[in-house]
Amino acid sequence: MFSKACEYGIRATIYIASRSRQGERAGIKDICKEIGAPEHFTAKILQNLSRMKIISSVKGPNGGFYLDEGAKNIKLIDVVRAIDGDKLFTGCGLGIKECSETKPCPIHNEFKAIRNSLQQMLERTSLTDLTKDLEKGLVFLKR
Amino acid sequence: MFSKACEYGIRATIYIASRSRQGERAGIKDICKEIGAPEHFTAKILQNLSRMKIISSVKGPNGGFYLDEGAKNIKLIDVVRAIDGDKLFTGCGLGIKECSETKPCPIHNEFKAIRNSLQQMLERTSLTDLTKDLEKGLVFLKR
DNA sequence: ATAATAAAGGATGTTTTTGTCCTTTATAGG
């Protein structure tokens, strides 16, 4: 479904959002330890997300990654789009290039419905929403 | 979502089902031409599906792939499971190994709902169902 | 029997994704 990069990216940004809500920045080592992801690989992903203004970062002592005020409303779909693009939401389920309403593949409509509900779910879920359950210990980012 | 192998596999088996309904077998060259897929790669996929009894084949002149009587009721999910396994239906959306009802990831329930609706769609759709629209020229397997 | 046909199977090559390592740049604190 999502690429590994995207899975790590989502888990990392949720963790960052949580730390951010507590007014703290999160370093890459800490992040990867908490979400059980490979450090260097995840660092690349966060670099990209930072360049794309999904998350913010500062270098140096006490530096790290965080969500700035304007980014508190970031939704999961923003993270997914930044990492995997939107082929998941626009591409044909059977991989047919020119699949469309007028020239549909055999599962066009059924697939579209599922894809849309996935998209809607990602659109309505913000990182900050998810931190609440995380902080209550109701959900987990590793194991 | 699905692997390339799975996309080709589904398109090929739908085409085979259609030819089969007309009492014909389909050769690999013909199949790949009609679905716009790479020949040798698709041949491997069909070999696997044949070994797994999803489709049948005969060698030699007038040979080819077909659905035998007992396989006319094959559902899309059988093809997907044979090629991609069932990680799409059982795995965690965020790639967390031990994600479960008791130790859920942050999107566990939302993701499960979507996954289930995908699974149900694939379970209720048979290859033979899809051939009807194909034969009417309402849906397409390439371009 | 023999030749032609078409799938089966094995080996190999390419590309993409995933993952690691090392150097450079920016920042904070002494």
Add this chain to the structure above:
DNA sequence: CCTATAAAGGACAAAAACATCCTTTATTAT
């Protein structure tokens, strides 16, 4: 200013996915 820290960035390595090629086996028709 100098040093330590932590992200940024580039180069490289491993694994998986995607794809091709060539030989073998089974079947049909002559």
